[in-house]
Amino acid sequence: MAAISLARLRSRVETLARFGALSGGGVTRTCWSPQHEEARAWLLGEIRAAGLEAWVDPAGNVFGAVGTRAFGADAPAVLTGSHIDTVPEGGILDGALGVLAGLEALQTIREAQAPHRRPLAVAAWSDEEGRYGSLFGSRAFCGRLDLTRVEAMTAVDGERLVDAMARAGFDPRRVGEATAPAGAVAAYVELHIEQGPRLEEARIPIGVVDSIVGVRRTRVAFVGQADHAGTTPMERRRDGFLAAAEYALKARELVVKHGGGKSVTNVGVVRVHPGVTNIVPARGELVHELRGPDPETLAGLDRRSVSLARRVARRRGIDVEIQPMSATEPAICSARVQAAIEQACATLGIPSTRLYSAAGHDAQNLAAITDAGMIFIPSKGGRSHRVDEMSDWDAIERGANVLLHTLLGLAA
């Protein structure tokens, strides 16, 4: 029975971790950054060295394929992949594992000359983490990117996507060319760390993902008035930050109360203006993120959050600006792909359980154009998006072998 080489996979994971490595461990490698572009060049070299065809599409997605180079409806490919960009101060696995395990699986299949009827390919999708736009590359590939908005896409720090792409040698006007022809993908399966504690606590080595949460991000800006912080009587102040603080605390309560147990929320970006000690802040701005696996619950939380923001602002006599930034709908994973993963687990004698993904993934976009699914392995301590994110190498080996046999099953 074909099996992946853990030594080769581990060596690649550790090498990729050097691009954007931080002195205290972990990695910062945001999409289109110099570190990311160096990692891309290295990855293309590894794909070629593995005997696969390698190419990059106009959205910056990197591909490697056994045999065939292009996607076409005449020979639908079974696709795997993930991403090599990271959050700031992220871990070394996250998307990197899915890309490198996919490469390892394809290299194993090629070298073992394991039989497969359908073409096989691996993808590294651009900007999964959404520095400029969440799941950018897979959106473009799946025809789910609003091309009229590319020009306006900016990072939280104000950098424009078009400038970042140009700096990396890409032409943002060509992004639309990345869309795959209808019927080009026969199935998609992605290996990922769970990023949460459920598998580890249940001591089950493989999670078969049945659904993926939707994520909504909204910029909420409370706009009051700048005043002298000494001489303005407390009761006359119109403080934008205190409104934002109240909103953040109450939005958390709201999601805990009305989220049905599976919804979560975060305020990870906060800005005050003018931002000096002795001026009452006129403006308190935050990015409010909501996630949940149930479309109706998620839409309800979004509506309640908007009402909350308006109520907080009204009671404090200030204004509020509410601007939706991005929204992905929850996605259902394909029964056929779930069955293929469970069949691979059975073949390998590895226990598995079904669970939903509490994080967004490129598989959500692929689910719109093909049968898509995901394989999870346990995260140590449930940690993720942190420099100390890790999984056991044994767990990684098991996951990569399940991926290998799932791909062979789907391509048979």
Place this chain on the structure above:
Amino acid sequence: MAAISLARLRSRVETLARFGALSGGGVTRTCWSPQHEEARAWLLGEIRAAGLEAWVDPAGNVFGAVGTRAFGADAPAVLTGSHIDTVPEGGILDGALGVLAGLEALQTIREAQAPHRRPLAVAAWSDEEGRYGSLFGSRAFCGRLDLTRVEAMTAVDGERLVDAMARAGFDPRRVGEATAPAGAVAAYVELHIEQGPRLEEARIPIGVVDSIVGVRRTRVAFVGQADHAGTTPMERRRDGFLAAAEYALKARELVVKHGGGKSVTNVGVVRVHPGVTNIVPARGELVHELRGPDPETLAGLDRRSVSLARRVARRRGIDVEIQPMSATEPAICSARVQAAIEQACATLGIPSTRLYSAAGHDAQNLAAITDAGMIFIPSKGGRSHRVDEMSDWDAIERGANVLLHTLLGLAA
């Protein structure tokens, strides 16, 4: 009876407002910035053009004097002044008025050959607004600056004072030379806009300041843990920002409840780390400012705030770092200077009232080495530290004439 020239004063106020002018009105002219240094050069030219001696000390304080150039115990000078630095997006009066009205008063005295026994001087004190260190120049002049801390002083954005001074052509190692000899100042009086609504609402043109609030600034950093914002269960998160939000809201309540009606508080600087949408913020950091005219109440609020921060952190299972940044004690204004101001008002037939200053001022430092006091004029709508800060030109004229006659009274 000698009287200032409003036309000349107004022209200088409007000219100084051009250095660092903002397109929407108001001005940003932080100390040691290129805009500030251009304003300094202009001011030195105006002092000389007015027929006064002009010089700059090693702390960056600008002086103009009628006749004598240096400060000495043999001929104690009556001093007036304020500052020409501004907060970001500040108004055109604030410190500029006190400097330019002082210059106008001295020019009037010189031109009218009005009799005065003591030397007269005007000062523009460095960095009153405290980009690097609150009331920096007057602290240095009054020997109240801890010279061992100069090297470590930094702006909120991380810029070091020593770098800013060097860029402006000053040698930070020489700051200690700015300290005036004991007995060099016979009295100090400063004209300023009230920066609050009390005079305007009472329809009284002149405020005689009897005390000045103390200001304490503390950096409070709540340190939890960065985690994936989708996969970490809500109840396990250790969110530094939500702790900071809770602290800011409760610190306000605390000051309203225990501040004795005259204490105020502000959180004008807030930072979260790592500051991305999909990571639970490990760190929420803010600068907490407390002000009050009563030393015991202020110290009590400081202690209660520290307890509050520890309580919030403990309840949320995270750490807190509390770092005092600066502290000025409330200052009592001299009875002799208050009497001189009231005598000047009586001479001019202008009503006045006593009040405390809710903002910190350089006069606090001067109060430690001489008889010090302040004259307030009404602020339109009580507005201050805002681009639309203003006073009526009639009110400015009245204030400058009260300053003129107070100086003549103190120097007689």
